[in-house]
Amino acid sequence: MNYLLATVFIIKIIHSTVGIDYDGWLNIKIEHSLNCGSEKYCKRGNISLKSIRAGTSVIDQITFGRQHIDELRELADVDGFYTLKTTCTSADNKDTEFLSSVKAQAILDSGLSDVINAWVLPNGAIMAVSFQVDNASQPLVYGSNNYKIHSNFYLRYVEQAPVPDTASYIQKLEREREAREKGEVKDNRSFLAKYWMYIVPVAIFVMISGATNPEQAPQGAR
Template sequence: MKELFLIICLMKLFHYGMSIDYDGWLNIKIEHTLNCKDGKYCSRGNISLKSIRAGIATIEQTPFTKQHIEQLKEIAEIDGFYTVKTLVTSADNKGTELLSSVKARSFLENGLSDVINAWMLPNGAVTAVNFQVTNSSKALQHNKDGYLINSKFFLRYVEQAPVPDTASYIQKLEREREAREKGELKDNRSFLAKYWMYIVPIAIFVMISGATNPEPAGQAAR
């Protein structure tokens, strides 16, 4: 019996571990609105993870050209936003499009450096991908291919809040109601706990009456 109980416990632990320890590949295609000839968005790069559990990402991004920088400066002059669209695909997800925006001026002043955060549920579903820039000031890095984009990627996990057991609570209230109707549920509260809603108004009325009708002062002795 002990061996059987141990096997059942191990099977439950194994099933629990499998349900929360999700793994698989993940791919995030990055698109933006700069220097796009056809359509509103065009490719900026790609982020790929062979293993979500390992969390090691490979980031490939196309350097900005002079035209990219000029358009970014034009957006920065009107204090506008640089918009990025991501297409998230995985073994269980054919594709989810997500949008994120940063201030164009901040992106320029930070030397085309940003932080990319992908927020994932325990089941492996990505709920958001957001881009951020720090407040540091960096110069643009330029080589023969163009202006380099410096990105850091982080995979964040979202902890789901516990779901209240509403059904059990409703069943409990229903059982208490039926017991009260049958007279099976005794009220063990004190006299004050039962009838406070009647006692408090009377007490307040007595206090107000005493304050508005004080006893007349005795006449002074002659």
């Protein structure tokens, strides 16, 4: 029978230049597509944080039984994928779901060792959850009735890019257009800067004419 194992992990905080403005609890429900009967996804575990800034998470996960491993091997035989569905919930943000998959053979080759990354905005909202195998682990050894999942969880901070002030820029262009129509804007450019598009073709024409019709040199006296 599957049972829950509680393991405490320290979140690796990736500091950005602005950090994070939000602090509060975060819960990530983990579901997967193995041994679910008639359901498409069923519970694999849960990740909980009392404080994002404190940086400590608790992961509760089931252990895999032989049926889980048999289904994984069947997927690997057809080059199929093992999929995780995560649902993120916090005090100030609604439930957000994400799907992430890896090759079934890859999760077997990693010995059921994986890495889960949650990408969080400065306001505490989760914008993505990714799932990947731990390539440094050893392949799974078969023959047991229970197989423990080894997971590492990392919280990644995402710095939001500055949003362009499009409205102000459009208003500025509109004011400049109106000023040109009223004649309020003076053109202080030089003569060449104003009329180069007329001068350049004439110059090219003169150069071409000079190259194709060279003057005859005067003949010497006999």
